[in-house]
Amino acid sequence: MALPDNAKEMVLDYIEKKSKTKSKFYLKDFYTIFPDEGPRTVKNFINKLVGEGILEYWSSGSSTMIGLKGAGKQAGAEGE
Amino acid sequence: MAKHETPLLDQLESGPWPSFVSDMKLEAEVRAKNEAGIEFQIPVDVVDDLMGVLELSYVHGRTHWKHGGIVGVFGYGGGVIGRYCDQPEMFPGVAHFHTVRVAQPAGKYYKADYLRQLMDIWQMRGSGMTNMHGSTGDIIFLGTRTEQLEEIFYELTHNLNTDLGGSGSNLRTPADCIGSSRCEFSCYDTNALCHFLTNLYQDELHRPAFPYKFKFKFDGCPNGCVASIARSDMSFIGTWKDDIRIDQEAVQAYIGGEIAPNGGAFKGRDWGAFDIQKEVIDLCPTECMWMEGKELKIDNKECNRCMHCINAMPRALRVGQDTGLSILVGAKAPILDGQQMGSLLAPFVEVNPEDDYAAVTEVIESIWDWWMEEGKNRERLGELIRRAGFQKMLEVTGIKADARHVSEPRCNPYIFWKEDEVPGGWERDVKEYRKHHKR
Incomplete structure (x- = not known):
């Protein structure tokens, strides 16, 4: 199965809905948006959105989270 | 004279072992003198400030590092770990102190010339301090500023043909022993397999795909010189089928x-x-x-x-001549359920470069598919195996259970059969049954 045409909007809607409580998400959280798709398809799509500059990775070093670019604590807050 | 007084660090030098404090002091001195005329791109006193913040942490009994960040290089979701100091005014040299993971060559074969080139990049663009093949196994560059990351990445990839390693929820930098390149015990060419899988799984190395970290390590024989059985989620250990x-x-x-x-x-x-x-x-x-x-x-x-x-x-x-490898899965350090060694999954797998190691990649991908689907956030493969059961893993990998999978006598007296495991399924002919069993 292919992702729906409005997949990007679905991801952004999901992030928007949760934005009051979270600014960063685990990759697995995005699986729930596309329950019929395999994890690899969703991973590739999320990575594409990171490549397009819509989302960004945040890494603790041991695990990785994904958020809307510019949302939550940013590099600027670290004196950059 | 040292920039910061560090009596507590100085005391660490008095022990019997080589001291990282002495190493840091040496590097601080080398940077201060700069006899090589290096054009430092980050503060020259980065190492002095590092010692200062460490001393302060010892005095306060708490860390002054902030952990994690969004820093990285374009297109990669791993390889760089953000670190910031929470006392940047006091220690401006380590206001940013990001870690860069660098993939080592298979078998850790180096030429002195290559190591010098690595250090040329790192002394100019970073702190000059490394953690070479520590417990993580790869080359770790300790401490640089955000604006240097793309420069370091460019120079490593374009001038040294060297890639970043893995960090975060990625496949981590695969590591191997020297294997059959120099060791007569080796049952397969660990360097070839490690290099092949590193190239094959580039996407998994650089783009977060998993619930948590995932490590491959390759031992050519059961001596286990890279200790893959204890240090990797999936351990490949050389073995043989015939006689010694x-x-x-x-x-x-x-x-x-x-x-x-x-x-x-x-x-x-x-x-x-x-x-x-x-x-x-x-x-x-x-x-x-x-x-x-x-x-x-x-x-x-x-x-x-x-x-x-x-x-x-x-x-x-x-060792015998009919050689291959065993695959063990689930080793991990503590967090949940304590630390675990790998459990034997595939007793013998053929190692055949002619068919692109199809027998090996088949097991890897079936495990990944299961873990990506079923693993909880931040759940290691070993923890999933404990939660879902070893039997479930055998089912998803299509590997038939045998005596070599048994680690201890069963403690649960119940056997739960599935319908397709029972001849005739759940349907019974009651009339036939009643011929032998009265009501």
Whole structure:
């Protein structure tokens, strides 16, 4: 199965809905948006959105989270 | 004179072991003198400030680092770990102190020239401090500023043909022993397999795909020089199917003292004459060896690959010729359920570069598919196996259970069959049953 045409909007809607409580998400959280798709398809799509500059990775070093670019604590807050 | 007073760090230098404090002081001095005329791109006193913040952490009994960040290089979701100091005014040299993971060559084969080039990049663009092949296994560059990351990445990839390693929820930098390139015990070419899988799984290395970290390590034989059984979620250990090769003449040469046992490792003291009974046969954990007259015999089906006899008498005993590897899964450090060693999943897998190691990649991908689907956030494979059961993993990988998967006698007396495992399923012919069993 292919992702729906409005997949990007679905991801952004999901992030928007949760934005009051979270600014960063685990990759697995995005699986729930596309329950019929395999994890690899969703991973590739999320990575594409990171490549397009819509989302960004945040890494603790041991695990990785994904958020809307510019949302939550940013590099600027670290004196950059 | 040192930029910061560090009495607590200084005290660490007084112990019997080489001290990282001495190393840091040396690097701080080298940077201050700069006899090589390096055009430092980050503060020259980065190492002094690092010692300062460490001293302060010891005084306060708490860390002054902030952990994690969005820093990285374009297109990669791993390889760089953000670190910031929470006392940037006091220690401006380490306001940013990001870690860069660098993939090492297979088998860690280096030329001095290559190492110098690595350090040329790092001394100019970073702190000059590294953690070479520590517990993570790869090359770790410790401490640089955000604006240097793309520069370092460009120079590593374009000038040194070297990639970043893995961090975060990615496949981590695969690591291997020297394998058959130099070691006669090796049952497969670890360098070739490690390099092949590193290239094949580039996407998994650089783009977060998993619930948490995932590590591959490759040992050419059960001696386990990279300790893959303890250090990797998926461990590939060389093994053999046929018999240990015995050169009876060489056995006698060991007994007669003509060849030193253990490669001559015990020669500093008077260890006495080599006693094959005491030093080899009686130490066999499965008691599968004995002497018949002047012949050494091995009951190969009992051998559990402890490697002791082969290590003790390498010129008399050699690994078999029908070689491949065993795959073990689930090793991890503590967090949940304590630390675990790997559990044997595939007792023998063919290693065939001709078909792109199809037998190996099939097992890897079936495990990944299951873990990506079923693993909880931040759940290691070993924890998923504990939660869902080893039996479930056998089911998803299509590997048939056998005695070698059993680690201990069962403690649960119940056997839960599935319908397709029972002849005839759940349907029964009641009339037939009643012929033999009255109401």
